[in-house]
Amino acid sequence: MNTTTLNTIIQIIHYLFFSYAFLAIFSYVVLSIISAFETVDYFKKNSFVNYKKILSSNIAPSISIIAPAYNESLNIVENVRSLLSNHYANYDVIIVNDGSKDNSLELLIKAYDLVKTNYLINPQLKTQPLRKGVFKSTNPAFEKLIVVDKENGGKADALNMGLNISNSKYVACIDVDCLLLEDALQKMVKPFLEITDKKVVATGGVIRIANNSIIKEGKLMEVNLPNKLIERAQILEYLRSFLLGRMAWSRLNGLLVISGAFGMFHKKIAIEIGGYDTSTVGEDMEIIVRMRRHLEEQKVNYKVAYIPDPLCWTEAPDNYKIFVSQRNRWTRGTIEVLRKHRKLAFNPNYRNLGILSYPYWLIFERLAPVVEVIGIIYFGILLALREVKWDYALAFFILAYLFTTLLSLGAIYSEELTYHQYKKKGTGFKLILISLLEPFVLHPFVLYAAVRGNLDYFFNKKKKWGEMTRKGMGNINK
């Protein structure tokens, strides 16, 4: 290969990297603008909503909260109390104890006066069998509570058991360690009842990070910014994702994922498509993609809605080991889902799903870390060959850094103008500081986790959920 050919190849590679980066930046800008419009619109409309009426209405549709629990003895009693204190007339809480090895069930039995009951389960979805059975409370104060004790089958299997047990029209699937605000169900069910020109099949909620916030008796008393950089950086990351990203995808009716920590579904459709997939670690994304695929094939005019209000608070990893494990799983989940539904890719028969949402996820979510790693390797090769054009390298690095920072500042702005959760003096400065530091304190680990996720997916098929040690919501401010 002569020098001219080599130079041409290098030029092409440079233009490919440049085009990818330009497209990514362009998409983020467009999504942010759409989000801004959607947020303003949501706020205006929401100021005319009277949630109190639905709260007390007997004709409000029934909702089941399904919360799978595995070895959650640390905080399960508190968390269930939080779920039982929701302000909604017509709902029940189904806790699925998924073969826990600890004393979660015994704690629940004692705290809520549970007794084993005869409960006929409609086996619409195949699940692992019951272990000790179905329990209900003898205390009328806890009549909304159902506890199911079953053999371990994983989160998806536990959610499927919840779907079998539920008698409600809608199901809210949540992580048992999440803290739901009292008005969460009213707000989440609204799109199902409000939108008349489309069939709403699912609603996604925002997940906020509760580390260092004060929680008492299952209620969020005070929102605080955590102390560790890794926790703060995740707050910024969540703000970007939920306030700038998903809000825009909701407007485009292109949401591909509803967080497994909090989402509401039309139960009949969830069952019709076969419930959660037990073979993937990305079951939350998979059920939405499958649901959308099914509805596209049925030519149904549908919508996956999104509520930007901070209704669900959770504990984020506070150390890099657990963080990497979590993100590794997310990466594997994304790969599994995109591979399983590869038929959708660039397929105009699936409208927005095939030509917009799926390609976006594939190119800018799935492939982003791969492209980045290739870029780093390529840079290393150029470095070894002393072929780095430093003026280019520096200019592009600074541009990328500035853009990331500006996007984070945009997310902080959006938060301040809408929910303004971090009210304490000095917090604004800390948020700006973390937006400057995040590319160095979090992004390398996100990238590392994505690489590990890819390697594990292709070479370590046995790996499933990975480790997620929790302190418990009541203890995360300690």
Added chain:
Amino acid sequence: MLNLETFKILQNYFQQLPIELKFVWVLSFILTVFAIIFTFYLKILRNSLRKKEALTIKYQKEYEDLLLSFLFEEIENNELSNKQNQFIKTIENEINNNFKRKIIVETLLKLKNEVSGEIETAIQDIYLKSNLKEHAYKQLKSKKWDKVANGIKEFTKFKVKEAYPEIKKLIKYPKKEVRKEVELYLVSLFHFEGLEFLNDLKISLSEWDQIELLEELQKLDNQEIPDITVWLNSKNESVVSFSLKLAKIYNKYETVETLLKLLNHKNQKIRLQVIDVLTHLQVFDAKDILKNSFKKRSQEEKIAIFKMFENICEPSDEDFIVENTTNSNFEIQYLAIKMLKEINEKAFNYLLKNQNKFYNKELLKFVQNN
């Protein structure tokens, strides 16, 4: 600091750069400026939000104290007009400021919701005699939908009936939030008569709107509901759905004949709702119609029919029930077997002894033990 010499070096460096690098540096410069502006403005924004929050609390307390002292003094001394006028003048000066007007209206509403009788009427008078009402009228003329909706909302809360001609014109407003406020105004102030807008409603009434209207209606003292047959026969399916809810809540037995006709409505959701209302009203006449058309109906309707029979089944329904004890649908099979046990235990025991592959054993065991 950047001296002239350094600046010239940078300028020369920039000028000799290739075009793409020039573009990147210019863009970086713009982004840097934006980032700096954003950072400083964030500080200003947070301060202003804090200040606004503190001011809101301050004014709320101020207006609340002022209003309360006025209201209670008024009742004790019975010197209504002078003090009322004086108070109204005080707030008239304040309401030219949008921020303060919003707080005044909120304070009036808050207190109005907490009291009743003469005090409530006095608050109402303050609203009507001050310029607040005029501001709300101005909002109705606004080109912004949220202001229009806000104006209607205010008139609803303060029960301003004379705004009816202006508000009625907005019933076909393009934005649904405005239409909803109009509907709530009509129902809150004119009660069941206000539902007349349903007669020629072309746009769909969402489930959410229906719940709001029904909750509003159930708060009324007078629960005498007019004839709903016209709405049950409406071409607008959401109106039919709404009137079916009315039929259920207000036990409209006189609509049974129309309800039975609606069992053949083209929309399955309506048919399901009709079965539900008939179940609630325990209409025995519906049984034969439903039994005869059972096979033609959708799975969901079949389940709804069995749920209906659960409450009103009789020994004469045994053949129909037995026929469905082997139904492939879990819910139907369960309800059929359960009803069979209730109306003819011998037949149920016979079924237990002669189980075949069409029966769900778990289900049979459950019915046997319960």
